[in-house]
Amino acid sequence: MARALNDDFEALFLPVLTLAIRALVRDGEAFLRIHVTAGREIRLKALPAEQVDPTIHRDLGDGGRIVAGIEFDAEDEVVAYHILPEAPGTPFVTYGEAVRVPAHDVLHLFDPLFPGQVRGLSWMAPVxxxxxxxxxxxxxxxxxxxxxxxxxxxxxxxxxxxxxxxxxxxxxxxxxxxxxxxxxxxxxxxxxxxxxxxxxxxxxxxxxxxxxxxxxxxxGLTFEALTGDLTQTNYSSARVGLLEFRRRAEMLQKTLIEGQLLRPLWLRWITRRSLADEIDTGGDALSDFLSVRFVAPGWQWVDPRNEVEADVAAIEAGLKSREEVVAGRGRDIDELNEEIARDAGRDQKDAAA
Known part of the structure; x- marks a missing residue:
């Protein structure tokens, strides 16, 4: 069941993931609108940043307000987005009033740089x-x-x-x-x-x-990653720069991609499947489905032999778990254990034959 849910969920977000991350870097923010089809299936649509009308600023009274097309309530929580019917600049478009879309139907990805920031700033702005x-x-x-x-x-x-x-x-x-x-x-x-x-x-x-x-x-890149110039780089300096870049990338994966996209989307998606009786969530089963684990893509080894030996030593010393090491390489430990068990089964059959 876990593998089937994983495949279905990846089929939902993978087609728009690249568009969203490119918009996040280029525009500083990415918007994904959640549509529910006539068959009660969830679909995602990537929106250009300018389609969430940045010109709308309004005081709604009683503490509510609209800032740059994003509506807040008195508790300073996002309750809606004001989205234009078509993106500005679209050929043959007829401009109309922005449509108010509830916040639970929109995923907004951006990296806040200061308190009170409501819209993203392009990652290219400093340069x-x-x-x-x-x-x-x-x-x-x-x-x-x-x-x-x-x-x-x-x-x-x-x-x-x-x-x-x-x-x-x-x-x-x-x-x-x-x-x-x-x-x-x-x-x-x-x-x-x-x-x-x-x-x-x-x-x-x-x-x-x-x-x-x-x-x-x-x-936020290394000089070598930006230019591809390795002429003035040795192993030690390249490794130090790469480790620093990996820390930043892992932070962005955790806070932006997982925290602002995957987890809210999973909560909406798995709850819908539970309400539609497509999965059995009786008793405490729903909490198991909600406690999902996302595994980011792994990093290629810089020095495979030394890194594997270091991981083995860390596991034996109790400084790392086997699950942590496997996840760091972009693998799910349950799938890895199944593969190892299948290999062991094949070896036993070959030995018996």
Whole structure:
């Protein structure tokens, strides 16, 4: 039963999970509207952030208010969302008044940065100006490289006779093309110098790398993850940066994806199935269904041998449970135990044969 429920629940949220997480990073928030079909099935629809009308601000009296399209009651609890019929900018759309949708039909994901915040802030906001400067600096460096490939010579001609060169004269200047293998004898006092536009390129590369480090810090990524540049990284520094990034990612998985999306959705979904008598929740069975465990995707090993040996030692020393280690690798311990039992059964059959 657990496996069947898991498959059905994944079929419900997986199609919109990627859209929601991308919107969470891009817009700072993601909205999912819960629809109940004619067959009493739950469906999810991802909404653009601007479809929850941010222009609605209203005092409803008795402590109630609407802030940026989100309605609060006197207890400062979210009770409804005011959603436009269509997202702004949709082709051939006819704009209408925002529709009030009860809060239990909307899932709102965002990372609050300060008390009283009601809407999300794009995760790219701290680095948007820096990204623009980085792009312009990269374009300027490219133009400098193109200019460096052009060699320009300057002839100093004291007597104004063009030093014996022939070409197209303009005012008091003469444009002379460079020809391979040509030799020129200049009159006394004349000399030739060439421009050197490629100076400072090495400093520009270091400058761009410093910009990339600031952008990585502003987005919560490591420099290596942002750029894919591992040239200045050793094993120890890469591991330290990766562990720090993993801690932040696991915090976001727990508080945003699980806390604001999966658990509220599971509560609504499993309660509906219980009321429809699709699962047996007699007695204390409902509490078992509500006490769901979500297992996040596991992380790839940096040093498989050393990490496995460290986990085994931690389990033997009682510092970690086997379930914690298995969950850290993105597996469910019940499924793993079943697989191990099946393998053991096959080995016994092979030995008997």
């Amino acid at each position: 948007l100006l820096k990204l623009r400067d980085r792009d312009e600096a990269s374009d300027a460096l490219l133009m400098q490289l193109k200019t460096a490939s052009l060699i320009t010579g300057y002839v100093r001609d004291p007597d104004g006779t063009f030093a014996g060169f022939e070409g197209q004269a303009s005012s008091r200047a003469l444009n002379v093309a460079l020809e391979p293998g040509a030799m020129r004898i200049l009159p006394p006092g004349a000399d030739v110098t060439f421009s050197n536009p490629g100076q400072g390129l090495s400093q520009a590369v270091d400058f761009l790398r410093a910009q990339d480090r600031e952008i990585a810090a502003g987005t």
